[in-house]
Amino acid sequence: MPEDIVAIKNLSRRFGSKTVLNDVSLDVPRGSVFGLVGENGAGKTTLIKHILGLLRAEAGAVRVFGLDPVSDPVSVLGRIGYLSEQPDLPDWMRVNEFMRYTQAFYPKWDEAYAEQLREQFGLDRAARLRVLSKGQRAKLGLLAAQAHRPDLLLLDEPSSGLDPIVRSDILAAVIRTVADEGRTVFFSSHLLEEIERVSDHVAMLHRGKLVLCGPLDEIKSQHRRITVRFETQQPKPPVVPGALMVTGTGREWTIICDRARTEVPARIIDEDAASLNEIFVATAGAGDDRPGPT
């Protein structure tokens, strides 16, 4: 099995005149928790659909487990557990029917584990899917994605619109998956604190372009948040070499910068690692030519 579970090379995709993915390349190492962040409309779901083979690469290549998901969907999908942002589960099915139906597609389905998850999530076997709440549907979708112990757990905004308890359940499932024989997790979210909590690799999409990609620790160590105080009032954001974003007013300013920063022409009153949220806003903003970058 290749070292990278997912290998995407120079992937581009347009819908009409809009470029949704622009020359995206990333590799998902085996056994990692890979977080994909981006604002709404950044291209996260489109990228995930390419991994699933639901979209064909117009330019570039996508390989999952070393296979093309379009020409060999059975081999690829049989090893993926997928939870979509809004699980379009058939309302007419009952929970037990849904489990039986899903089980038939995966030879590695673990019935005892599935039953354990069902009880843990508090899902009534006889309940119709149409009466389940959004959180319960997400849990059922997660059960179906996990019960066959997939090599790749693919989650598209799994906690979107869910309460903190359900979100916590989903994150716990993610952690369990990784702990369980080093399986791989790939999930997208715009909740950066979640990504930061569980991911060891991160990629940031902004308007279809990959602006950051790499191990989370490395990304965080490369970016600093520095608070500086100038001697005099600054009427406009000061130009600081290496800064990605400069915010503040008057004499006190906060600078988000990467390793390329040089000396700051002010007194540093605080310096710390930037949070993922700050890095994302700064990096995305740098791409939009906001004030600050050199």
Next chain:
Amino acid sequence: MIWEIWARNRGLVWLVIGITLFACLFNLVLPESIRTAEGNRTFDAHAAITLLNFQLATASVLLILAIFSCTEFNSRKGSTGFPDRLFTLPVRSLQLVAVPIVLGVAAIELICAVWVKLVFIPGDLAKWFAVLSGTYMVLYQTILWTLPGLRALRMIVLGLMANIFIFISYLPRFSINSRNFTGLSERALIVGFVGLALIGFLVAWIYIARGRSSAGSSRASLTVLLERLGDRLHGRDKVFSSAGAAQLWFEWRRYGFLLPVLVGVLCLVVIAPLSWSLRNEPAATLRILITALAMPVILALPVGKGFSKPDFWSKDLSLPAFVAVRPLATEEMVVIKMEAAALSAGISWMLVLAFVSLWLPLWANIDSLKPIRLAAMRIYGQSVYVIAALCILAAVFLTWRFLVSGLWIGLSGNRKLFAASALPYGLTPLVLLPVVLLFGPNSALRVWIHDDPDRLLSLLEWIAIVALIAKCSLAALSWGRISPQRVRQYWLIWLGSTICLIALAMLVWSGVRNVLPLDVYRLRNVLILGALFVMPFARLGLAPSFLAKNRHR
């Protein structure tokens, strides 16, 4: 609200106006002799015109019903019903209900009046008919809004109701002549139906008002009962033997049961009572038999349009993500759809044959069937039973064909192609008209055929040969990408069924060869060539590749 109805259905409104205007102008330019069928010469043309007018009028009425259905898909409930979002408007429930109902009734009355006054033989819209159409509109809307949980079964209810209304619309005529009715006066029926319309309106009003105050939490007890019944019949606790078996169960639960249910309900609720009430009329037996046997084949046509789509119940032609992410080969998905169609066709025919096998010996008056049986025995001898069995088999194959022949179009996900495939149904009346005129009495074509019928046979033979060559060429291309195992499997099915059909053709030919004044060998060739076209082959081979393009966009 009026504006919303207009904005959502602008296209349909213009279509209704267009159809009505076309019919008015068309009939206006027709010679009076054809319009009023003076003399035998113009009778056939008059019949064709009447048929066309009837088809267009029916289309207009159906479009009006569609415009004023005022329903929306509710993703929370998973069904189509009265738009819940209107509940938040600062208007009374009475207004929410009254506006679409009043507009709907007015529209249907207007369209009926226009057709009667300007298109059909000019006359007044009978009060009786006006009340009937208005009542149907009210009940139609009430059923759509109050029974959302029934989903597709509402089609059956509405269709049955339409049949009953059409039947009842003839009642005032029967009151004098028929022995079976007590002669209810038109006035009594008008009062009854106005009352029914008012009850329908009240039911709709109460339902919407309750739904508004309880946020739609209560569900009709009938819906709950049907779901429990469905669970008993279809519930699944056992493990599936394979992914294919699971997907077949899914397809069957989703829509596969529809044709058998439609056939079964029609047999039970319409044909059986009709056969009982007309049991003393020999002439009715043959008509009922033909109707019962034709029912699955005819119903398979509209049901097949839905069968051909990735999701029967959705307007969206893209493959639902829930199905697309199953680790199942695209080819396998098409095979499973074909299996579901076969199950559907088989069970539908079992229901029809079960009804016929009970009805004929127990309470049918078979006097009108005896001469036919005797004539057939004279021509075919004991082979008549084999022919009958092969005819039933041919009808089953035909039913299945109508369910699956559109798979290559529906599964492609191409809306334009799908819409274009429906055109032949809509254009049939327009095509039938010139055909009827071409074959009118003393027409050049009729004379040409009458002089030497073998010329027509020869023409048909050549057309069939060219079509067969085209079919085989397309089949070679379309099946080239499919796995050899599947090609072999379907080839065997196609071969077996086609041999049955050819056997039927030969048996039929063996009887008619001595009766019809035709070139017997040309006739035999035409029948055999016809048998080769019943089972779909070439187009089915396109379905997997078209579905693959839909699945991996």
